[in-house]
Amino acid sequence: MYFTEKIVWITGASSGIGEAMAYQFAAENARLIISSNNSEELEKVKTNCLKTCSQCDAIFIDLEKPESIKEAFDRVMTITPKIDVLVNNGGVSQRTLFVDTSMEIFRKIMEINLFGAVLLTKYVLPVMLKNGGGHIVATSSISGKFGFNLRSAYAASKHALHGFFESVRLENYKENIRVTIVCPGRVRTNISLNALTADGKAHGKMDDGQDGGITAESCAKQILRAIRKNKKEVLIGGKELLMVHFKRFTPFIFNRIIRKIKPT
Numbered sequence: 001m002y003f004t005e006k007i008v009w010i011t012g013a014s015s016g017i018g019e020a021m022a023y024q025f026a027a028e029n030a031r032l033i034i035s036s037n038n039s040e041e042l043e044k045v046k047t048n049c050l051k052t053c054s055q056c057d058a059i060f061i062d063l064e065k066p067e068s069i070k071e072a073f074d075r076v077m078t079i080t081p082k083i084d085v086l087v088n089n090g091g092v093s094q095r096t097l098f099v100d101t102s103m104e105i106f107r108k109i110m111e112i113n114l115f116g117a118v119l120l121t122k123y124v125l126p127v128m129l130k131n132g133g134g135h136i137v138a139t140s141s142i143s144g145k146f147g148f149n150l151r152s153a154y155a156a157s158k159h160a161l162h163g164f165f166e167s168v169r170l171e172n173y174k175e176n177i178r179v180t181i182v183c184p185g186r187v188r189t190n191i192s193l194n195a196l197t198a199d200g201k202a203h204g205k206m207d208d209g210q211d212g213g214i215t216a217e218s219c220a221k222q223i224l225r226a227i228r229k230n231k232k233e234v235l236i237g238g239k240e241l242l243m244v245h246f247k248r249f250t251p252f253i254f255n256r257i258i259r260k261i262k263p264t
């Protein structure tokens, strides 16, 4: 029961991997703060969490909006002066060619996936430093390891998370700040349904790739284990993870295969 009484703040907790993580932290009686930009769904998750944990606060956050991130942080500070674990998990995917993607949509994806996590970390890190340490988690993706069709902004945002969080880890290592970067492959969640298309609307389809993925529960379980073990980086998923190893060790094979993989 590593997380018992630990104060854990998760973004993107209204659905998918974040929701599954919330239940698993709750099962260890962590003191939870769950955030997303869907208050109604968040309240449902909170009710479920409170079946197993004694404290769970639902705080609205829109990761696209800096002022909303500040407001959420200020509210959290009225609840607790300490945060043990911050899970930067909220994110949105993309299903559009770069050539058709407006800069507005590109920036929106960067704002939510990258700058949302950066700004929240900017607020939370000093709190952790003041309290003698903490653990920051970032949900990247295998799209943070290689680019893919219809994912130019998504892959850019996820690649950038690695550079940012690796630097934060190094800069604060002696201050007892730990950083775990999580790279899921395919996980069966609403991510493809909510992915943005060229006109900014949701893709609205459960893609075959997603449908064949591992469950959010299994992904969450592996993320909690990675935090407990203080892993710097963890790959989670099925056979799609092989592509990460192909790119690293046999780029020639990687480049032949990646062109043949269906983007949805």
Ligand SMILES: NC(=O)c1ccc[n+]([C@@H]2O[C@H](COP(=O)([O-])OP(=O)(O)OC[C@H]3O[C@@H](n4cnc5c(N)ncnc54)[C@H](OP(=O)(O)O)[C@@H]3O)[C@@H](O)[C@H]2O)c1
Pocket (backbone or CB within 6 Å): 011, 012, 013, 014, 015, 016, 017, 018, 035, 036, 037, 038, 039, 041, 061, 062, 063, 064, 089, 090, 091, 092, 093, 112, 139, 140, 141, 142, 183, 184, 185, 186, 187, 188, 189, 190, 191, 192, 194, 210, 213
């Ligand atoms: N599923 C996969 O195969 C997969 C693979 C690799 C990485 N990931 C990453 O895993 C993370 C979680 O995704 P998921 O698969 O669980 O998908 P999901 O079910 O769609 O969940 C995404 C979460 O992010 C939140 N979110 C989206 N936009 C937001 C915003 N502007 N402000 C605040 N919260 C926002 C959503 O809140 P609302 O629902 O309230 O909008 C939701 O709680 C993401 O970072 C995603 O990139 C997923």
